[in-house]
Amino acid sequence: MKLLTNQQQLIGTVRVPGDKSISHRSIMFGALAHGITRVTGFLEAEDCLSTLKLFQALGVKIEREGMQLVIEGHGIEAFRSPRQAVDIGNSGTTIRLVTGLLAASPIDVTLFGDVSIAKRPMARVLIPLLQMKAQVSAREENYAPITIKGTNKLQGITYRMPVASAQVKSAILLAGLHAKGETIVIEKEKTRDHTEDMIRQFGGDIEINGKEIRLKGPQRLIGQEMMVPGDISSAAFFLVAGLIAKDSEVTLPNVGITATRAGILEVIEAMQGSLFIRDRDLENQSATLQVHSSQLQATIIEGALIPRLIDELPIIALLATQAEGTTVIRDAEELKVKETNRIDVTASELRKMGANIETTDDGLIINGPTKLHGAVVDSHGDHRIGMMLAIASLIVESGTVELLNAEAVAVSYPSFFSDLGSLIGEGL
Numbered sequence: 001m002k003l004l005t006n007q008q009q010l011i012g013t014v015r016v017p018g019d020k021s022i023s024h025r026s027i028m029f030g031a032l033a034h035g036i037t038r039v040t041g042f043l044e045a046e047d048c049l050s051t052l053k054l055f056q057a058l059g060v061k062i063e064r065e066g067m068q069l070v071i072e073g074h075g076i077e078a079f080r081s082p083r084q085a086v087d088i089g090n091s092g093t094t095i096r097l098v099t100g101l102l103a104a105s106p107i108d109v110t111l112f113g114d115v116s117i118a119k120r121p122m123a124r125v126l127i128p129l130l131q132m133k134a135q136v137s138a139r140e141e142n143y144a145p146i147t148i149k150g151t152n153k154l155q156g157i158t159y160r161m162p163v164a165s166a167q168v169k170s171a172i173l174l175a176g177l178h179a180k181g182e183t184i185v186i187e188k189e190k191t192r193d194h195t196e197d198m199i200r201q202f203g204g205d206i207e208i209n210g211k212e213i214r215l216k217g218p219q220r221l222i223g224q225e226m227m228v229p230g231d232i233s234s235a236a237f238f239l240v241a242g243l244i245a246k247d248s249e250v251t252l253p254n255v256g257i258t259a260t261r262a263g264i265l266e267v268i269e270a271m272q273g274s275l276f277i278r279d280r281d282l283e284n285q286s287a288t289l290q291v292h293s294s295q296l297q298a299t300i301i302e303g304a305l306i307p308r309l310i311d312e313l314p315i316i317a318l319l320a321t322q323a324e325g326t327t328v329i330r331d332a333e334e335l336k337v338k339e340t341n342r343i344d345v346t347a348s349e350l351r352k353m354g355a356n357i358e359t360t361d362d363g364l365i366i367n368g369p370t371k372l373h374g375a376v377v378d379s380h381g382d383h384r385i386g387m388m389l390a391i392a393s394l395i396v397e398s399g400t401v402e403l404l405n406a407e408a409v410a411v412s413y414p415s416f417f418s419d420l421g422s423l424i425g426e427g428l
């Protein structure tokens with residue numbers, strides 16, 4: 001795909017689609033609960049549709065009614081074994097959370113995915129689940145396909161997490177909901193807490209004390225009405241675009257800014273970006289975000305901040321190429337096990353466009369500001385890399401940009417290119 005270059009100006013408003021993490025969980029909790037769950041703002045993107053189809057294959061009735069998704073939950077006991085192995089596509093969140101959730105179900109199932117999923121580590125989920133007496137196995141004990149033989153004999157555990165991962169935490173908590181006794185998870189760093197929020201929202205009982213989370217099984221959840229706010233991980237591309245493109249102003253209404261996800265807003269402020277947060281909705285934990293073109297300063301991104309902006313790091317790396325000074329991203333080794341090795345791929349693709357960016361064992365060092373130029377770049381099938389490169393092309397001063405494997409953006413944001421085009425005032 002040929003991208004727009006030549007220092008574009010971005011003006012306007014984009015309503016980014018629903019949060020991916022919350023959308024996945026809306027299906028999972030709706031299916032686990034008893035009664036009807038109605039979801040407004042569900043993200044209709046490939047990853048969340050993988051979760052939707054999986055639960056339909058387990059016999060759960062899920063239908064669209066106007067702008068809502070309606071899930072008819074009859075509890076975990078009502079799940080049925082699918083006739084064949086289920087393909088979860090590119091979605092790490094689906095395969096990891098569902099492995100925990102289904103470990104305590106009455107069904108047998110094998111889950112597999114695409115070439116990227118087949119390389120992502122699963123032992124991090126299997127190790128605690130095996131301690132809970134789950135019957136789960138994986139290729140070479142670490143990779144998809146994963147086979148789950150559900151059992152009603154799960155036992156609660158106390159688990160100190162060796163990685164900062166909301167997916168691992170959520171898999172254990174979802175298993176713990178139907179295990180006997182208490183499950184205690186102690187996080188390495190605080191990660192996104194949508195699972196904990198939704199356990200409460202669906203009538204469950206959970207105690208949170210800093211990084212320690214406790215729940216007792218078995219629990220019975222009740223169907224709910226839910227609103228999914230816009231995804232800050234999708235908004236991040238337009239936040240950065242508005243900051244680095246010339247003479248720009250971009251407004252993003254209804255973006256989820258819950259504390260465990262809002263790290264990018266702190267980074268923009270630390271870099272002296274012009275950011276306004278308006279219309280805060282405390283119940284929905286959302287707000288309108290507005291950015292203007294800015295003179296940016298380098299910063300250091302590390303430690304407890306990393307899990308609060310983990311998926312935004314490729315686009316933050318682009319932001320840093322336009323900041324004065326040396327930006328250091330460290331403690332981000334988890335980036336190596338995402339859809340691609342995002343440390344290597346971010347650096348190698350941005351370097352093709354002239355960025356001054358080095359990789360380290362756990363992050364990136366970026367010297368700025370640098371002018372970017374045209375190149376043939378590649379998403380490597382990673383949605384977040386594809387969208388980052390499309391934003392980079394907007395500030396290219398010479399040459400053209402060709403993006404290979406652009407279709408990967410549909411994993412989390414199918415309307416990305418048309419939303420970007422609407423800010424520029426012409427279709428891409």
Ligand SMILES: O=C(O)C1=C[C@@H](OP(=O)(O)O)[C@@H](O)[C@H](O)C1
Nearest residue numbers: 021093164165166167168310311
């Ligand atoms: O729980 C979730 O919804 C997610 C957790 C994060 O993964 P890890 O738990 O592997 O950090 C994140 O990168 C992913 O996009 C979504």
Ligand SMILES: C=C(OP(=O)(O)O)C(=O)O
Nearest residue numbers: 090091092093311338384
């Ligand atoms: C890492 C991501 O997703 P997942 O782990 O669900 O594949 C992402 O969306 O950036």
